[in-house]
Amino acid sequence: MKNNKNGNTRKSRTIKVDYLARVEGEGGLFIKVRDNKVRDVKLRIFEPPRFFEAFLRGRHFMETPDITARICGICPIAYQLGSSYAMEDACGVKVDGPIRELRRLIYCGEWIESHVLHVFMLHAPDFLGFEDAIQMAAKYPDVVQRGLRMKKIGNDVMTLLGGREIHPINVKVGGFYKVPTRKELSGLMENLKWGLDAAKQTVELVATFPFPDFEQEYEFVAIHHPDEYGLIEGNLVSNRGIDVPISKYDDHLIEEHVEHSTALHTRVNGRESCFLGPMARYCLNYEQLTPLAKELAKAAGLGRVVNNPFKSIIVRAIETVYAFEEAIRIVESYEMPNKPAFDVEPRAGTGYGATEAPRGICYHRYTIDDNGIIQDAKIVSPTAANQKTIEKDLWNFVPQNVDLPDEKLKWQCEQAIRNYDPCISCSTHFLNLEVDRA
Amino acid sequence: MIEQSKVKLIGVGNRFRRDDGVGWQIVQALRQTHLPETEALEASGEGASLIEFMQGGDTVLLFDAVVSGATPGAIFRFEAHNERIPTRFFNYSTHAFSVAEAIEMARALGKLPARLLVYGIEGDDFDGGVSLTPAVQAAIPRVIELVMLDLKSETTATANGIT
Numbered sequence: 001m002k003n004n005k006n007g008n009t010r011k012s013r014t015i016k017v018d019y020l021a022r023v024e025g026e027g028g029l030f031i032k033v034r035d036n037k038v039r040d041v042k043l044r045i046f047e048p049p050r051f052f053e054a055f056l057r058g059r060h061f062m063e064t065p066d067i068t069a070r071i072c073g074i075c076p077i078a079y080q081l082g083s084s085y086a087m088e089d090a091c092g093v094k095v096d097g098p099i100r101e102l103r104r105l106i107y108c109g110e111w112i113e114s115h116v117l118h119v120f121m122l123h124a125p126d127f128l129g130f131e132d133a134i135q136m137a138a139k140y141p142d143v144v145q146r147g148l149r150m151k152k153i154g155n156d157v158m159t160l161l162g163g164r165e166i167h168p169i170n171v172k173v174g175g176f177y178k179v180p181t182r183k184e185l186s187g188l189m190e191n192l193k194w195g196l197d198a199a200k201q202t203v204e205l206v207a208t209f210p211f212p213d214f215e216q217e218y219e220f221v222a223i224h225h226p227d228e229y230g231l232i233e234g235n236l237v238s239n240r241g242i243d244v245p246i247s248k249y250d251d252h253l254i255e256e257h258v259e260h261s262t263a264l265h266t267r268v269n270g271r272e273s274c275f276l277g278p279m280a281r282y283c284l285n286y287e288q289l290t291p292l293a294k295e296l297a298k299a300a301g302l303g304r305v306v307n308n309p310f311k312s313i314i315v316r317a318i319e320t321v322y323a324f325e326e327a328i329r330i331v332e333s334y335e336m337p338n339k340p341a342f343d344v345e346p347r348a349g350t351g352y353g354a355t356e357a358p359r360g361i362c363y364h365r366y367t368i369d370d371n372g373i374i375q376d377a378k379i380v381s382p383t384a385a386n387q388k389t390i391e392k393d394l395w396n397f398v399p400q401n402v403d404l405p406d407e408k409l410k411w412q413c414e415q416a417i418r419n420y421d422p423c424i425s426c427s428t429h430f431l432n433l434e435v436d437r438a
Numbered sequence: 439m440i441e442q443s444k445v446k447l448i449g450v451g452n453r454f455r456r457d458d459g460v461g462w463q464i465v466q467a468l469r470q471t472h473l474p475e476t477e478a479l480e481a482s483g484e485g486a487s488l489i490e491f492m493q494g495g496d497t498v499l500l501f502d503a504v505v506s507g508a509t510p511g512a513i514f515r516f517e518a519h520n521e522r523i524p525t526r527f528f529n530y531s532t533h534a535f536s537v538a539e540a541i542e543m544a545r546a547l548g549k550l551p552a553r554l555l556v557y558g559i560e561g562d563d564f565d566g567g568v569s570l571t572p573a574v575q576a577a578i579p580r581v582i583e584l585v586m587l588d589l590k591s592e593t594t595a596t597a598n599g600i601t
Binding site for chain 1: 482486487489543547549
């Protein structure tokens, strides 16, 4: 019998991935199947706890962007800006004008870097049947080269505004240490225009991928701003009625400890799991997308809401188009501010900040004293918040595909996890796969 | 004199994390002494940037600190245009796409330079700080000697592995 390598029979099997590839950080998956029924699904996160919240206590509030940036090498801006917004909220400062625009621009750089890496290097090989992007490169060199160049453009935006492409050092509470001149910024334009065109082609390409039939019901949660696609500021909203300021996050999204994970699980208060990230933003911020992004989404066959998580790759490609368009808009209209940052004086209080990391909302809450010393900190990464939804998808996905041989089932389960572009390193405050059929 | 062909230098690492900065220190030392006009990149190790920078170079020399369990200061040399880089040497990055993957990706795309020599220097201390540990510092002149031999000979025959 094909799938009894481990002494399992068709009636009872275990699918086990000890170490998930093509995700950030360390985690595994365990699935137990009895009589073709799924009995257990555990997304195991064994990345050690990182204690950032504990060692922020006693530090000065101005240090948070540089300390929290170290939580993640892929989305440092989510941590830098989330913590900056929270501190500015605590201190009663509102950042606007060109500095706010530069914040959106550096975030576009991070979205481009992260989305392009995921779409081309991590997720596309699943759809095209390759072990990794290097194998894929041999068959589709033009596609991979296009992805590499797009990613490099994201790096360039990060380097210009952040000082360097990884762990940028130029973001501070109140704004930036140094801001670019108009001329420096306009140096990005030619590549951004090339990138927009490449992003359009990417939507067209990923729309042709084969997608499993897997429509699910989700509570999508995202940041929503009436005038712009949710990115840096706005209310916490969901498709099931949440619409509150970020300061009410803890009333609506509750964190719980589960034994098999070093990352806390999130559920919606009084309800079930939540879904953060590109599909949530697309659902809740559709009206704020550009006409081009909407048109491309329609041509790619996407409805007003996308409920098949495997199609997240198309939504990520749509958001990449948006990020290039938004970057071009900002570069074209930029006027250099007189000062690179707003002055922020500490005062005792609690502040809240949330921005849309590439994977979804990244929430920060800090309490500081009159000297700006941090008394309490809470940070929730989007992957941690999505864990429960990833497990729920697998509970529903495995029964539909339980007749597949173990190797194929394992492949598709990993693909289902990668729908969320999980960043395990961040979530520990993630992957190996195990399916137990015996 | 030294090169008819175009040479490019890459120093990978974070110069504020002690021995992790050895790659960039070697690049700087080479530019001060023998190769002043050479194009150089101080790299975080991010793959897309590495691949782009390598384009147009006939000989590319990449220097990076490694952690393999060897004696600190030990020098590893790989002719990456001919052989795969053992990923265990360059696997410490938190980024899903870093030095070893970038080199293998460039190979798959047919974008490797004619010669890509990768030097790994075993590090000891990666804590915050700008000074190298003595054993790693002492490796720099030895690496430079090897590089000069590499550049004298288009088909170099220096030994691989620990020197």
